Amino acid sequence: MANNRIYEQASHDLITNKNRLHKAIQLTFPEIEHLLANPRGKNYWSIVLKFPHPNIVLETKEADIIDFLKSLSGIGEKRANDLAQRLIRLAKLAxxxxxxxxxxxxxxxxxxxxxxxxxxxxxxxxxxxxxxxxxxxxxxxx
Structure with missing residues (x-):
């Protein structure tokens, strides 16, 4: 019974924290949720940590954004270029x-x-x- 209560509390805390994080993203850079098809994976959260606000994207050189994106798992040169262009477009829609x-x-x-x-x-x-x-x-x- 105690383990079940711990599990329920951990599940509740996880949902609460996800909702808080979603709200924070909605306030700072909601457009970033449209960058990737699955805005939940490790690469998505790495991008959010690096670029939590559209001004950071707009103040960063495109080549630096591409280099950062290429450093992520499974993202090659072409995909990094496409994502960088999309990220910049989304930042401009702030x-x-x-x-x-x-x-x-x-x-x-x-x-x-x-x-x-x-x-x-x-x-x-x-x-x-x-x-x-x-x-x-x-x-x-x-």
Whole structure:
């Protein structure tokens, strides 16, 4: 019985930590989740650790990004070049653009736009307005 409780607690802790990590990624660089087909493997987490924010990607020379990617398991020259190009494109789509788009909506100033982004994360992950409306949030807009 004790071992079962330890197992249940460890499973619960693992899920909680994964959810926290996902939320942190949503706040800093949500686009990176679209870099690889499987955003869960060792290479994905190595990339996230190296480039946790889009500004880091944009401030790094493309050749250095390619060299880093080639150092990962199973990534050759061509794949590293393709991934580097994709990573740079994703970094350029960062939420800063979302802020400008939200501020362009009549009645939404910078403070409200920042609050929307902080509550919802990457708005592009919602496929339609109904999904956005159904999202549980503590943000109330009048």
């Amino acid at each position: 939420p800063k653009r979302d802020l400008e788009i939200l501020k362009s909506i009549p009645g939404i100033a910078e403070n409200t736009a920042l609050r929307i982004i902080s509550e919802l994360g990457d708005i592009r992950r919602f496929n339609n307005p109904n999904q956005l409306n159904a999202f549980p949030s503590g943000l109330y807009l009048c």
